[in-house]
Amino acid sequence: MSDQRLFAAALLDPDAPCPAGLIAWNGSDPARRFAVYRNNVVVSLIDALADTFPVTLELVGEEFFRAMAGVFVRIAPPGSVLLVEYGAGFPDFIERFEPARSVPYLADVARLERLRVRAFHAADADPISPERIARALANPERLPTLRVTCHPSLSVLRSDYAVASLWAAHQGHGDLAQVDPFVPESALVVRVGLDVQVIALPSGGDALAAGLADGLPLGQAAALALAASEDFDLTAQLAMLLRVGALTALAQPTET
Amino acid sequence: MTMQFSHGSSARGAPVRRTHPDGLPDRAGLGLKPQHFAEILATGPDLGFFEIHAENYLVAGGPFHHYLRRIRDRYPLSIHGVGLSIGAEGPLDATHLDRLAALLDRYEPQSFSEHLAWSTHGGAFFNDLLPLPYNLATLNRVCDHVGQVQERLRRRILLENPATYVEFAASTLDEAAFITEVVRRTGCGLLLDVNNAYVSGVNHHRDPQAYIAALPLSEVGEIHLAGFAEDRDAAGAPLLIDTHGAPIAAAVWELYAFALERLGPTPTLIERDNDIPPLPVLVAEARCAERWIGSARPDRLEVSA
Numbered sequence: 085m086s087d088q089r090l091f092a093a094a095l096l097d098p099d100a101p102c103p104a105g106l107i108a109w110n111g112s113d114p115a116r117r118f119a120v121y122r123n124n125v126v127v128s129l130i131d132a133l134a135d136t137f138p139v140t141l142e143l144v145g146e147e148f149f150r151a152m153a154g155v156f157v158r159i160a161p162p163g164s165v166l167l168v169e170y171g172a173g174f175p176d177f178i179e180r181f182e183p184a185r186s187v188p189y190l191a192d193v194a195r196l197e198r199l200r201v202r203a204f205h206a207a208d209a210d211p212i213s214p215e216r217i218a219r220a221l222a223n224p225e226r227l228p229t230l231r232v233t234c235h236p237s238l239s240v241l242r243s244d245y246a247v248a249s250l251w252a253a254h255q256g257h258g259d260l261a262q263v264d265p266f267v268p269e270s271a272l273v274v275r276v277g278l279d280v281q282v283i284a285l286p287s288g289g290d291a292l293a294a295g296l297a298d299g300l301p302l303g304q305a306a307a308l309a310l311a312a313s314e315d316f317d318l319t320a321q322l323a324m325l326l327r328v329g330a331l332t333a334l335a336q337p338t339e340t
Numbered sequence: 341m342t343m344q345f346s347h348g349s350s351a352r353g354a355p356v357r358r359t360h361p362d363g364l365p366d367r368a369g370l371g372l373k374p375q376h377f378a379e380i381l382a383t384g385p386d387l388g389f390f391e392i393h394a395e396n397y398l399v400a401g402g403p404f405h406h407y408l409r410r411i412r413d414r415y416p417l418s419i420h421g422v423g424l425s426i427g428a429e430g431p432l433d434a435t436h437l438d439r440l441a442a443l444l445d446r447y448e449p450q451s452f453s454e455h456l457a458w459s460t461h462g463g464a465f466f467n468d469l470l471p472l473p474y475n476l477a478t479l480n481r482v483c484d485h486v487g488q489v490q491e492r493l494r495r496r497i498l499l500e501n502p503a504t505y506v507e508f509a510a511s512t513l514d515e516a517a518f519i520t521e522v523v524r525r526t527g528c529g530l531l532l533d534v535n536n537a538y539v540s541g542v543n544h545h546r547d548p549q550a551y552i553a554a555l556p557l558s559e560v561g562e563i564h565l566a567g568f569a570e571d572r573d574a575a576g577a578p579l580l581i582d583t584h585g586a587p588i589a590a591a592v593w594e595l596y597a598f599a600l601e602r603l604g605p606t607p608t609l610i611e612r613d614n615d616i617p618p619l620p621v622l623v624a625e626a627r628c629a630e631r632w633i634g635s636a637r638p639d640r641l642e643v644s645a
């Protein structure tokens with residue numbers, strides 16, 4: 085094994101011996117000094133996860149979160165030097181983490197927080213201009229074939245739990261005690277200007293936004309939404325998507 | 341015809357630093373932190389430059405680029421890499437180098453710097469600057485990597501001296517001699533981290549002044565100042581930790597003054613990455629550094645001939 089491979093393995097394994105060949109000027113046990121590196125690595129990566137998943141942390145408390153994150157860091161250190169990408173696998177890990185089973189919605193709240201970070205750093209794009217919208221609406225018979233480009237920051241999270249309400253309650257919106265976590269919710273995550281918003285979607289709203297994001301023509305995405313909920317209000321949901329700037333281009337298949 | 345003579349500097353030895361007209365100004369700068377973005381644009385603090393960690397800005401869009409563009413339009417910029425892993429046993433990450441090249445093209449910083457350390461192995465990133473034995477094998481590897489970085493980025497880089505907590509039985513060179521040889525062979529410059537020099541000096545029972553004096557000071561392009569935390573090793577000897585989480589210690593200011601006497605005025609960064617205080621607190625530390633920079637300015641006498 086190479087020197088750095090031994091050093092690296094010992095960084096993440098608290099039971100591994102201190103790597104051979106390390107010395108101190110006073111002949112003291114180098115393990116105590118090596119522990120500084122071990123601590124820097126694990127603590128800084130736990131801190132990075134705490135930054136990305138603040139509501140997840142609040143839901144279980146700092147001590148539990150840091151212990152859970154420490155287990156994750158040791159089995160799944162970052163695979164990229166871009167720390168902003170770290171933690172993509174953390175929600176799936178939480179879902180399988182036995183001590184967190186008593187908080188069944190924890191993994192989905194973590195998924196929502198991960199999507200927020202992704203949205204924060206996603207590419208910039210201008211919303212559709214009012215003129216372009218007016219042109220599209222001037223030909224209502226062609227609306228079903230209209231293709232919509234969603235903002236690069238946009239994503240939809242469908243959950244068996246009240247993810248959007250739980251998240252909002254931790255931002256000071258609404259009373260956490262009044263949130264029933266076992267009500268299924270879908271959330272739209274999108275950056276509006278410089279701020280990432282989490283918007284609870286009504287039944288069918290998830291199908292519309294996800295369908296558009298997948299590149300379906302407006303008619304097909306609307307049909308999916310109406311199939312999911314017969315009182316789905318297509319006009320209101322489209323207006324909401326336009327208002328927050330979630331849509332960035334409109335095109336008919338014949339247009340370039 | 342007007343000529344300028346340096347006076348007063350000869351008593352303490354003429355400053356030896358080579359300056360670069362396109363480099364950072366000989367002033368103090370701050371690390372750019374997202375919590376200060378809006379305040380910087382609103383108040384325009386009088387600072388010499390800002391420095392960013394390259395890896396934080398290797399994202400597609402959003403607020404980081406929004407604010408950096410506007411701040412770059414008003415201030416000189418230093419880009420400081422923390423993920424190239426120049427000391428790694430494995431090859432450099434070509435994808436990462438390409439991303440850095442694109443970032444440098446986008447923001448045209450006055451300086452790019454990286455570390456004499458490694459932080460990746462076997463595809464894992466450890467988010468810490470890990471130490472190297474100083475011997476011929478690591479010297480050859482570091483020089484190869486620095487050369488590759490400079491070729492890909494089409495610019496001279498500054499290499500930062502590390503803060504370390506252990507030494508290696510396999511070392512055959514001292515750190516200053518190792519760095520001197522890297523600078524000589526690759527033509528790179530030096531980012532003199534005075535806090536690291538102090539921390540490593542205490543941790544390895546070396547004289548930090550002698551260490552600084554042994555470095556290739558003519559090639560210093562920037563200084564870093566930061567705060568440390570205090571711990572103890574297994575024998576109870578002081579072990580300082582480079583945390584970037586505290587004000588700069590008095591002993592580090594003294595060592596900074598020692599370095600400036602030898603360098604002359606030098607761009608100086610106040611580094612604070614943890615427990616980040618309000619912007620005015622950091623601006624006050626930058627003012628303190630600028631007073632030292634001012635006192636290192638050689639007295640100039642203009643004469644007509």
